Amino acid sequence: MGEALVRVAGLSKFFPLTRGLFRESQEFIHAVEDVSFTIAPGESLGLVGESGSGKTTTGKLLVRLLDPTAGHIYLRANGSEVDIATLRGKDLKTFRRRVQMIFQDPYESLNPRLTIFDTIAEPLIVQGIGDVLEREERVAEMLVMVGLTPPSSFMFRFPHELSGGQRQRVAIARALIVGPTFVVADEPTSMLDVSIRTGIMYLMQDLAQRLGVTYLYITHDLAVARYMCQRIAVMYLGKIVEQAETEELLQHPQHPYTRALISAVPIPDPRIKRQAIEIKGSIPTPINPPPRCRFYDRCPIADAFCERNDHPPLRDVGGGHYVACYKT
Amino acid sequence: MTEPILYVDDLTMHYTTRAGDVSAVDNVSFTLTKGESLGLVGESGCGKTSVAICLLKLLPDNAHIKGGHIYLDGVDLVPLSEEQVRRYRWRRISMIFQAAMNSLNPVYKVGDQIIEAMETHLENFSYPAAREKVAELFRLVGLDPALMDQYPHEYSGGMRQRAVIAMALACDPDIIIADEPTTALDVIVQDRILKELRAIQQKLNMGMIYISHDIAVIAEVSDCVGVMYAGRLVEKACTEEIFHHPIHPYTAGLMSAFPSIVGPKRELTMLPGEPPDLLHPPPGCRFHPRCPYATSICMEQVPEFKEYGGDHFAACWHPLEG
DSSP states (O other): OOOOSEEEEEEEEEEEEOOSSSSOOOEEEEEEEEEEEEEOTTOEEEEEOOTTSSHHHHHHHHTTSSOOSEEEEEEEETTEEEEGGGOOHHHHHHHHHHEEEEOSOTTTSSOTTSOHHHHHHHHHHHHTOSOHHHHHHHHHHHHHHTTOOSTHHHHTOOGGGSOHHHHHHHHHHHHHTTOOSEEEEESTTTTSOHHHHHHHHHHHHHHHHHHTOEEEEEESOHHHHHHHOSEEEEEETTEEEEEEEHHHHHHSOOSHHHHHHHHTSOOSOTTOOOOOOOOOSOOOOOBSOOSSOTTGGGOSSOOHHHHHSOOOOOEEOSTTOEEOOSOO | OOOEEEEEEEEEEEEEETTEEEEEEEEEEEEEETTOEEEEEOOTTSSHHHHHHHHTTOOOTTEEEEEEEEEETTEESTTOOHHHHTTTBTTTEEEEOSOTTTSSOTTSOHHHHHHHHHHHHOSSOOHHHHHHHHHHHHHHTTOOGGGGGSOGGGSOHHHHHHHHHHHHTTTOOSEEEEESTTTTSOHHHHHHHHHHHHHHHHHTTOEEEEEESOHHHHHHHOSEEEEEETTEEEEEEEHHHHHHSOOSHHHHHHHHHSOOSSSOOOOOOOOOSOOOOTTSOOSSSTTGGGOTTOOHHHHHSOOOOEEOSTTOEEOOSSOSOO
């Protein structure tokens, strides 16, 4: 599949739990621990998991809204790989042209006091791209591209005058205006109604092709991931437990967590009865977790071997299908 | 067919705002029989929650029932005073609210909150009997009865939702209204709660109105489905019929826009435009500006909500399979 656009190696993020003002923290939430994956140019990788699985933290690390505790994030630019995990100052700012993020809630991600023009043009000003006229032209072009036409009727309106779907289009325009090659989309459709959602999904796919954008698509909804992503990585408690091409993962899940997750997704067809795979309890908080498999406490097939050994590594079971489990 | 316990007839409700009247519920009619689970599905702002608060008459100050009747066992709730409605609320119809976090008071023990609801609504109330009942309810919804003396923050999201379900069941209602009870939960927890709720509803032979925007969830919990659009009920039939033989173009559009993880990966269709502003709803059929089959009659006259055989109702001038 050629060279990767994004290559993440051993990425970790621990958040200290502070107890008292001057005491050094002894406990850490292991939000993301030793995560590695690659994304090919033009590909869309889905990062799927429940709340608390670390998927949003991973996304924020990739755009450097958070600084990693350990690990590397390599981004291919102009033919060479740059480790963006350690970028500072001017280099970091230049990097932000290449990597952007689309947030979940278009009601909170837009400044209510900025017009649509100001909102979309702001990244251009920050990056010092173009003069006033050029910016206006680029914003108008971008508005047409995201389907807000005619641009003149949207430019000088405020977010409260737009519907949820239109706001998310503005958020997409803002992310894409600086011409990024890689975009982290964090649940961009989960706040939208079904009839609006499909439009946004198609828009994002269309723009990916037209502008050559690669996505990390974060979602809790496997059905949406099926339509948006070529490959899916399933996260559980800060670890990727399984990764495969989308249809392969949905048809032949190997990891017991992925199986349970897939079996719990309701099906919009009363004729189909699901086969339920029950797992115990609910997702805990990973505060100083023991080294064994993160899924051990809830796993229906875990045994003494799983308890004694470290978290299993991701291993290739053929055809680019990776599973982190001793028992499959 | 058994007698309906609930019969909603031409219900119309408006919210008064400074900008004018918002027509949130418009001529909605349906029935619910004992032990039946009715799914009410539609997008945000379609009036599904407004219907629910009309049924309980939990109306905010600016909401007014403009017309229609809500017959509960033959008694019309609409003209009743607040005092009189309280005799029905919770004891006959109760509700599971959307945000379990917000429907529990953080400073009281969960068990005491349920007991308070019983004290308010039951005539022969005794504290020891009520505690006994709460313990029984906790077991029914899959919670350890020992948890009744804990506070809401000690519960996880799924446990809170279970406690809210227990509270709704406290006075043995005939009808329970569940307003998106699982929307904030993760799929694995959602799946468990859905199964339990459905099992309890069938075991107690209650009528249930399950409100959701998620047609996949609706498919799992409902015997019958009502589809709402812009304040109107546009189609109602048994679940199988709605999913496999939709009559209204909006229902069909909703079904084909919804992704699924099983079956062949079919093209998702896109409904053009957005739902209308209910301050100025479009004349005629409210779906006509987005409907691929709309003609001039759709823009002028409201289609009648009529039967297409086999308890399948729809309001459309150009029914898909009629």
